Amino acid sequence: MTRVLVVDDAATVRLYHTSLLQEAGFEVAEAANGLEAVEAAMTTPFDLFVVDVNMPKMNGYACVETLRSETVGTAAPVLMISTEDRPGDADRAYQAGANLYMVKPVDAERLVRVATMLTSGKGPAA
Amino acid sequence: MGLVRKPASAPPEEAVPEKPSVQTLLQQVHDDDPELRREAALSLVEVTEAVPVLLARVGVETEARVRDAVLTTLAAHDTATVAAGLAVHLASDEASLRTAVAEALATMPGSALDLMPDLLAAPDHDVRVMTAMILADLPHPDAKTWLLRMIADDPHPNVVTGAIDALLPAADAGDAPVLQAAVQRFPDDPFLRFTVQAALPRLTGTA
Numbered sequence: 001m002t003r004v005l006v007v008d009d010a011a012t013v014r015l016y017h018t019s020l021l022q023e024a025g026f027e028v029a030e031a032a033n034g035l036e037a038v039e040a041a042m043t044t045p046f047d048l049f050v051v052d053v054n055m056p057k058m059n060g061y062a063c064v065e066t067l068r069s070e071t072v073g074t075a076a077p078v079l080m081i082s083t084e085d086r087p088g089d090a091d092r093a094y095q096a097g098a099n100l101y102m103v104k105p106v107d108a109e110r111l112v113r114v115a116t117m118l119t120s121g122k123g124p125a126a
Numbered sequence: 127m128g129l130v131r132k133p134a135s136a137p138p139e140e141a142v143p144e145k146p147s148v149q150t151l152l153q154q155v156h157d158d159d160p161e162l163r164r165e166a167a168l169s170l171v172e173v174t175e176a177v178p179v180l181l182a183r184v185g186v187e188t189e190a191r192v193r194d195a196v197l198t199t200l201a202a203h204d205t206a207t208v209a210a211g212l213a214v215h216l217a218s219d220e221a222s223l224r225t226a227v228a229e230a231l232a233t234m235p236g237s238a239l240d241l242m243p244d245l246l247a248a249p250d251h252d253v254r255v256m257t258a259m260i261l262a263d264l265p266h267p268d269a270k271t272w273l274l275r276m277i278a279d280d281p282h283p284n285v286v287t288g289a290i291d292a293l294l295p296a297a298d299a300g301d302a303p304v305l306q307a308a309v310q311r312f313p314d315d316p317f318l319r320f321t322v323q324a325a326l327p328r329l330t331g332t333a
Contacts, residue, residue: 009259010291012321019320054256056229059221083255083284088219104284105317 001027002119003045007037007063008052008081013104017050017081017111024112034058038066046076047119051098053082053089061096068097077118081106152179155196160189167195171202181211190222197230209237213245216256228256232263239264242272251282258285262292270296277308283315290321299330 004026006017011032018028029044031037035058037051049067053060060080067074077099082089090101099118102110146154146169154166155176167183170176180196187193200208215227231238238260245257258276261269276289286308293301305322312318 010288012287012291012294012324013317015324016317016320053221054225054228054259056225059225061221083288084221084252086219086252092219092221105287105315108316 001025002047003027003029004048004050004115005029005031005037005040005044005046006050007031007034007055007060008050009033009055010052013052020108020111021050021115024115026115034060034063034066037063038072041067041072041074046074048076048115049074049078050115051078051080053080053084053093061092064093064096064098077120079114079118148173148175152176155179155183160192163187163189164192164195167192167199171199174203177203177205177208177211181208184212184215184227185218185223190226193223193226197226201230201233204234204236206237206240209234209241213241216245216253217248217250224256225259228259229263232260235264235266239266239268239272246272246276246280251280251285254280254282254285255288258288258292261289262295274301274304277304283312283318286312287315287318287321290318290325294325297325297329302326302329305329 004021006014006021006028008014008017009032014030014032018030021028029040029046031040033055037049038058041049051060051063058066060082064078064080066072067078078097080093080098080101081104083104085103093101100114102114148170151166151169154162155170157163157166167180170180177200180200183196184193184200187196197212200212209231212227212231216224218224242257246254248254254276258273261273270293273289273293277286277293280286280289290305290308305325309319309322
């Protein structure tokens with residue numbers, strides 16, 4: 001089964017994204033900030049990371065940079081989702097190592113479609 | 127071989143380092159050595175004349191641990207001047223800066239609430255989302271009142287959902303009408319609807 005880590009400090013956002021992805025057949029774990037995400041990624045392999053930007057302890061950009069660093073070294077795709085839609089926010093996400101940047105709120109169907117696409121067609125039930 | 131107890135003797139006299147003066151610490155805040163900057167920032171707690179220097183440092187400090195020390199010392203002052211000086215960074219393009227500042231403001235119950243009228247009127251909705259983050263952790267009885275006002279009045283759905291998320295840990299059945307009204311204001315927002323629908327049974331005891 002395709003494993004996704006949903007990283008967001010907002011409990012409602014985690015619940016929303018987790019529910020949508022689980023309904024679509026993904027196996028989902030959660031982290032409340034970048035630090036928790038990095039710790040989770042060091043012990044469990046994930047096929048996709050869904051990461052918020054503004055979080056305490058470690059923000060999304062720093063989280064993705066750490067996921068891509070030698071410390072974790074994951075090549076799994078990263079989808080960043082944020083309320084931030086200033087010019088340059090997406091560029092900053094891609095510089096950090098994200099594969100796609102989307103602005104909240106994300107339509108349910110689109111989230112599942114993008115998650116499936118980013119897992120290289122592996123799909124939720126693979 | 128057995129242990130041999132050393133003969134008791136007077137401890138050697140150690141030179142106690144002289145505590146740097148405030149002026150020295152204010153200069154060290156700009157030193158090239160980040161550890162010296164960090165120690166200086168932490169040593170300036172309760173030094174009122176350091177506030178302008180530390181506030182100026184927030185936006186230019188590149189080392190996260192030093193910036194955290196600066197923010198810790200500033201937050202301890204918890205004055206209107208500090209709160210206003212920090213709030214300008216909520217609109218920063220640098221995510222780590224704006225979240226660090228939001229965390230600091232959330233530890234300032236004596237002054238952060240005075241910023242609310244201005245922050246809730248900020249034209250940048252991302253600043254208002256950050257404001258909800260501050261209110262979520264602010265240990266003040268009026269924080270909930272401000273969150274309810276954001277939920278009822280803010281024109282942007284991301285701000286309203288941020289405020290709802292911040293409110294939920296402290297919400298009760300009396301808040302249900304405000305949440306339901308938010309869903310009616312943004313009927314096309316699936317996340318907002320999901321959030322409220324998930325929360326209402328717990329609040330109203332109908333789960």
